Amino acid sequence: MRKATAQSGRTMARLLHDFGHDLPRMPAPETPQRSPRLFHYAARGGAARPGRGWAPATAPVSSWRMTSDQAPVWWPFVATPGLPPTGAQMGIDQLSGGSFFADPLGWVLDDEISVTNPNIMQFGKPGRGKSGNTKAFCLRMMDFGYRTLILGDPKDEYEKLCRALGVEPFVIGPGLPARINPLAFGPLGQGWASLSAAEAHRRTAIIFGRWLTLVRGLVGSQRIGEHRVPFGPSDEVVVTTALRRLTGYSTGASQLRETTIPQLWDALNTPTDDLVRDCRYESAGHFLNETRLLRDALGQLVSGALAGLFDAHTTVDVDWNAPIQSLSLSRLDALGDDAMGIALTCLGSWGRGMREMASRGDLRIVVRDEVWKQFRLGPEAVKAYDADLRLSRATGDIQWANAHKPSDPMSAGDQGSQAVAIAKDLMHLADVKILLGQDGAVADELERLLDLGSIARDLITGWAMHGMGRGLWVVGEQMYKVQTVLHPFERDLTFTNDAIESAR
Numbered sequence: 001m002r003k004a005t006a007q008s009g010r011t012m013a014r015l016l017h018d019f020g021h022d023l024p025r026m027p028a029p030e031t032p033q034r035s036p037r038l039f040h041y042a043a044r045g046g047a048a049r050p051g052r053g054w055a056p057a058t059a060p061v062s063s064w065r066m067t068s069d070q071a072p073v074w075w076p077f078v079a080t081p082g083l084p085p086t087g088a089q090m091g092i093d094q095l096s097g098g099s100f101f102a103d104p105l106g107w108v109l110d111d112e113i114s115v116t117n118p119n120i121m122q123f124g125k126p127g128r129g130k131s132g133n134t135k136a137f138c139l140r141m142m143d144f145g146y147r148t149l150i151l152g153d154p155k156d157e158y159e160k161l162c163r164a165l166g167v168e169p170f171v172i173g174p175g176l177p178a179r180i181n182p183l184a185f186g187p188l189g190q191g192w193a194s195l196s197a198a199e200a201h202r203r204t205a206i207i208f209g210r211w212l213t214l215v216r217g218l219v220g221s222q223r224i225g226e227h228r229v230p231f232g233p234s235d236e237v238v239v240t241t242a243l244r245r246l247t248g249y250s251t252g253a254s255q256l257r258e259t260t261i262p263q264l265w266d267a268l269n270t271p272t273d274d275l276v277r278d279c280r281y282e283s284a285g286h287f288l289n290e291t292r293l294l295r296d297a298l299g300q301l302v303s304g305a306l307a308g309l310f311d312a313h314t315t316v317d318v319d320w321n322a323p324i325q326s327l328s329l330s331r332l333d334a335l336g337d338d339a340m341g342i343a344l345t346c347l348g349s350w351g352r353g354m355r356e357m358a359s360r361g362d363l364r365i366v367v368r369d370e371v372w373k374q375f376r377l378g379p380e381a382v383k384a385y386d387a388d389l390r391l392s393r394a395t396g397d398i399q400w401a402n403a404h405k406p407s408d409p410m411s412a413g414d415q416g417s418q419a420v421a422i423a424k425d426l427m428h429l430a431d432v433k434i435l436l437g438q439d440g441a442v443a444d445e446l447e448r449l450l451d452l453g454s455i456a457r458d459l460i461t462g463w464a465m466h467g468m469g470r471g472l473w474v475v476g477e478q479m480y481k482v483q484t485v486l487h488p489f490e491r492d493l494t495f496t497n498d499a500i501e502s503a504r
C-alpha cells in the first residue's frame, strides 16, 4: 500500500502545486538566540582592573531571602542621577547618602541637567528654614565669586550675616536718612550724550518699561473698597508721557534728568499745555477729570507708604564690590503689610534697574525674601514682580525668592482670574524649586502645579516637617531629598527665633 502511494508519486502539496496552488509551508522552528549576559560573575575581591572596584578584602555580605512582595523595598534602588559636585555644598542628599551641591549657573551650562535658568523659588511653612537655606547658599557661593544683594529684608534677619562679612546694611524707615529712588536710571542712564540714536532708543525702551511696570504696580496696589485701582491704557499713556517730559527725553535732551514719584504726581496735578496735548485731552480740565483716580492713588502713596522712603533721589551709596548688600525694612512693620509690600515693589524695581547692565563675571545672587507681602498687593504688584524677575537682564544673576505657598498671589483677592494665571506662570520663572515642609493643603497645591507625584508630596508633608532645612529640591525634572546642614557658626548667623528663645 505504502509502495503504491510512493509510486503514484504525487503528494497533496505536489498535486495542488500542479494545479497552481501552493500550500503554506510549516515555518522552520527558530533556534533560540542567547540573550547577551547582563551580569557577570566577578571574583570575590572584584575585577582586579582600574575603575572596577577591586578590594583587597571581601566585604562581609549577609544574605537575605524574601518574597517578591517584600523585595521592592530594596530593589530597584531608584535614585535620581547625581548632580556634579560643584557650587555650594548644601548638605546631604538623603537618597544617595552623598553630599548635595547647588550650582544653578553650572546646572544651566550642563546639557545633561534640564535647567535653563538659574533662578530659585523656595516654598515652605514659616519657620521651616527658608531663610536659613538662603543664607547658607549665599555664604557658600561667596567662595566662588558670587556676591549677594538682599532686595528688602522685612525682618532685618540678614543683618547678622552682613555684619559677619564686615558690611553694614542700609536701614530704611520713617525718619531715617536713607532714600531709594525707584525711578533711578540705573547704569543704563550713564554716558547718555555719547550713545548712538539706536542704543539710546533701546535703553529708553527698557528704562521707561521698568518705570511703567512700577507705577502700574504701585497704583494697582491701592484700593477702592474691595477692589484695586484699575490702571488702563490711557493711564499708561499719561504716565509715560509725563515721565518723558520730566526726564527731558521728549525734548531730545542730551542729558536726562532723574525724576521722582512726587515730581510725577506734581506734573499730573498741574499739567502743562504740552502734556495735555501730548496725551490727547481737550483741555487741562478734561485731563484732570480723566486722571483723577490715577492722581489720587499716586497721591495716597506719596503722602502715605512712600513718604520719606521712596520719594526722593537715592541717598545710599551702594558698594557693588562688597560681598553682600542688604536693605533692612523692619522699621516699616508698624506701617502695616501694605507698606511693606509697596517697599518690596519699589526695591524690586530699583534692584532690577541697578542690575540692568552688569560687567562680565559679576556674579550675584539677588534675594527676595518674604515676597508674599508684595503678592498680597494684588495682580498688578504680582505682575511687577514677574516683570522684575523675567526682565532681569544681567545673565550672571541668580534670582532667589522665598514664599510660603504658590497661592500667595491668589490671596490677592481675585481667585480664578489673572492672578491665578500669573501665579502659575511664576512657577516657570524658576527652574529650581525648593519645597520645604508644608501642610497637606499646600502640598496638594504644589503637587498639582509641579506634577510632583504622591511620593514627593508625602515627603513634603512628612519627612520635611520633621526637621529644619529638610526639603525636596526640584532641579529641572529631577528631585532630590536634601537635608541642609548648618555649621554651628552659620546656625548662629541664621538664628531667627530670638524672640521666643527666652521660653526655653
Ligand SMILES: Nc1ncnc2c1ncn2[C@@H]1O[C@H](COP(=O)(O)OP(=O)(O)O)[C@@H](O)[C@H]1O
Pocket: 124, 125, 126, 127, 128, 129, 130, 131, 132, 133, 468, 469, 470, 483, 484, 485, 486, 491, 494, 495, 496, 497
Ligand atoms: N538646616 C537647618 N538646620 C538647623 N536649624 C535650622 C536650619 N535651617 C534653619 N534653621 C533654624 O530654624 C529657625 C527658623 O528658620 P528660618 O530660616 O528663619 O525659617 P523661615 O525663613 O522658613 O521662616 C532659625 O532659627 C534657624 O536658625
Ligand SMILES: [Mg+2]
Pocket: 127, 130, 131, 132, 369
Ligand atoms: Mg524667613
